[in-house]
Amino acid sequence: MKDLAQLLNEMRAAGVIAEYALFDALAQMRYTEPVATLDADVLVRVPRSDRLDVLAPIYEFCATRGYSAEGEAIRVGLWPVQFVPVFNQLTLEALQAAETADFEGVPFRVVRAAHLAVIALSTGRAKDFARILALLESGSVASDEIEQLAQRHGLLEAWKRFKNRFLDE
Amino acid sequence: MNDVKHILQRQAAWQKGRAAFPWPDKIRMAGEMREAMRQLRTSRNKTPRSDNDKPAEPQENAAD
Numbered sequence: 001m002k003d004l005a006q007l008l009n010e011m012r013a014a015g016v017i018a019e020y021a022l023f024d025a026l027a028q029m030r031y032t033e034p035v036a037t038l039d040a041d042v043l044v045r046v047p048r049s050d051r052l053d054v055l056a057p058i059y060e061f062c063a064t065r066g067y068s069a070e071g072e073a074i075r076v077g078l079w080p081v082q083f084v085p086v087f088n089q090l091t092l093e094a095l096q097a098a099e100t101a102d103f104e105g106v107p108f109r110v111v112r113a114a115h116l117a118v119i120a121l122s123t124g125r126a127k128d129f130a131r132i133l134a135l136l137e138s139g140s141v142a143s144d145e146i147e148q149l150a151q152r153h154g155l156l157e158a159w160k161r162f163k164n165r166f167l168d169e
Numbered sequence: 170m171n172d173v174k175h176i177l178q179r180q181a182a183w184q185k186g187r188a189a190f191p192w193p194d195k196i197r198m199a200g201e202m203r204e205a206m207r208q209l210r211t212s213r214n215k216t217p218r219s220d221n222d223k224p225a226e227p228q229e230n231a232a233d
Binding site: 029036 | 195196200202206
């Protein structure tokens, strides 16, 4: 994972990406117990998002560093890494508001707990609901904070349904 | 019954306690879990137990 942090920082310094932040399960684990996951997911903003092959420069940069493609992912050490371009206002905001964590001496940008929770809410699979519950239980985000963020991104109804199903007794 | 409840409570507390581990350690644990899942899937795909038990199709995005 340290390799990935270094690779992403180099990619940003070279102008291949404008910004990045780790999200999904591996980011969640900053706050919760470890969870099973198959890959590392990285949100990216690219300088030219009008290109059809928006990820091509990323794949080319990785190849020059000796990291090869494995299906839709790039293998970095143990982990297949999926690069996900920001695809709506929520993911753009999550990227902009990401924190810089220290990963064994290497700066590593990571999406914050509140945005992780609301991205999970927007996806809405069973494991996403489990992710929200784990984040709430960890105390890394408050229910009110999720509600405000959900409201700002048109997800208030989804949040109310989640609350009725899992939080209201 | 109370014994079982007590064991489950202790197990839950122990699992929650892992949240306090350093993030790099938790990522290493997740890497080990990932490798175990991969090996399990590989072995399941290689060893059908009967004619009616065909190898499972790989499920790439079963967890992410």
